[in-house]
Amino acid sequence: MREAIPIESLIAADIGSAYTHLCLLDRVEGAFRFVAQAEAPTTLGGPEHDLMLGVRRALRCLEQIAQRELLDAREALITPEEYTGAGIDAFVATCSAAPPLRGALVGLTEDLSVPSALRACAGAEVTLVQTVALGALSRRERVLALAALRALRLDLILLVGGLDAGHSSLLESAAAIIAAVYAQAPRAERPVILYAGNPEARRPIAQRVRPALAYRVVENVRPSLEVESPQELQREL
Numbered sequence: 001m002r003e004a005i006p007i008e009s010l011i012a013a014d015i016g017s018a019y020t021h022l023c024l025l026d027r028v029e030g031a032f033r034f035v036a037q038a039e040a041p042t043t044l045g046g047p048e049h050d051l052m053l054g055v056r057r058a059l060r061c062l063e064q065i066a067q068r069e070l071l072d073a074r075e076a077l078i079t080p081e082e083y084t085g086a087g088i089d090a091f092v093a094t095c096s097a098a099p100p101l102r103g104a105l106v107g108l109t110e111d112l113s114v115p116s117a118l119r120a121c122a123g124a125e126v127t128l129v130q131t132v133a134l135g136a137l138s139r140r141e142r143v144l145a146l147a148a149l150r151a152l153r154l155d156l157i158l159l160v161g162g163l164d165a166g167h168s169s170l171l172e173s174a175a176a177i178i179a180a181v182y183a184q185a186p187r188a189e190r191p192v193i194l195y196a197g198n199p200e201a202r203r204p205i206a207q208r209v210r211p212a213l214a215y216r217v218v219e220n221v222r223p224s225l226e227v228e229s230p231q232e233l234q235r236e237l
Helices: 051-066 113-122 139-152 169-182 199-209 231-236
Strands: 009-015 019-028 031-041 090-095 101-107 126-133 156-159 192-195 215-217
Touching: 009 051, 019 051, 031 051, 101 113, 101 139, 113 126, 113 231, 126 139, 139 169, 156 169, 169 199, 192 199, 199 215
Parallel strands: 009 090, 101 126, 101 156, 156 192, 192 215
Antiparallel strands: 009 019, 019 031
16 A cells, blocks of 8 residues: 655635635644645636636735745646645645626516616526516517526526515516526526516416426515615525
């Protein structure tokens, strides 16, 4: 059996959506001790779109802070640690970086459900590329607006509207149109329907969108005129 090499030094990395954080640890008297830390913007999205670019930039910053060589001439991590003190024995990482969900918001009214949902989305990793207020459109305009969602390559359609125990016929009609729009699309191109509206409409909407689309339900984002409830929607997003 091959003998395990003792780990005397390591770098722990946390690759987040915005920043990549590195922490350098050395074993001192049998226990790991903090030596230095550094960070760099996470390179996800944009023209670079390579997580390792951000990691290497953070490593270069860590080299300067710790006064310790970590990367070789080819930008590869030096491992195991050399007798000169260059490099490390181990590298561990966690990654929570992901592009924001690409979504569309379909709501009943421009003055109640839609603003409430927009505020909920502002606290979550979602980019809304289209908003449709059903109540402001004629039937023909609603059909055209909802059919146009197919071209946007969405991860998510957020459907909101209706106070608790209020009217839901427009929402049910919109759900049926959306299901028809995506019925023939490849499975990988079908968005999730996330419903955060009048609870009375949950089952009718489910009957219209399933099995064509995945369907999730959370608490009404605007249960009454006076009350806004974004927390459950934010958690689900």
